[in-house]
Amino acid sequence: MNVSDAIDERVRALFSRGLHVAEIDVDTPLLDYGLDSVRSVELVIELEREFGITISDEEAATLHTTREVIACVSAKATHKRRAGAGARA
Structure with a gap:
């Protein structure tokens, strides 16, 4: 399972639980x-706790579907990984 699939799965599970x-x-x-x-x-x-990211109120207001949430989390998680890799280099 790649990182994108793992994020998709974790976000879906979180929303499934949270929305019952x-x-x-x-x-x-x-x-x-x-x-x-x-x-x-x-x-x-x-989401912020699960993935160690920050989502502003303005960003959150633009997320209307789970697909949009997954894309947002994936982008932020990818950026965080790249920033962390750069810091270790």
Whole structure:
């Protein structure tokens, strides 16, 4: 399993638990799963802890589907890995 697949799997699992649904369709709007503002903040905090990243309130407001969340987390995690590798070089 590559890093991208692992992120996809972890984000889907986190959202499935957090939204109390058996399966997450990555293209279904999160609002369709009953996501409200309080749960949204909680999920962002969980994502930040899980992946060691930071998602601003402005960024979070632009994430409407799980696919968008996965893309955001993947980009931030990749940037973090590259920055960490550069620091060790």
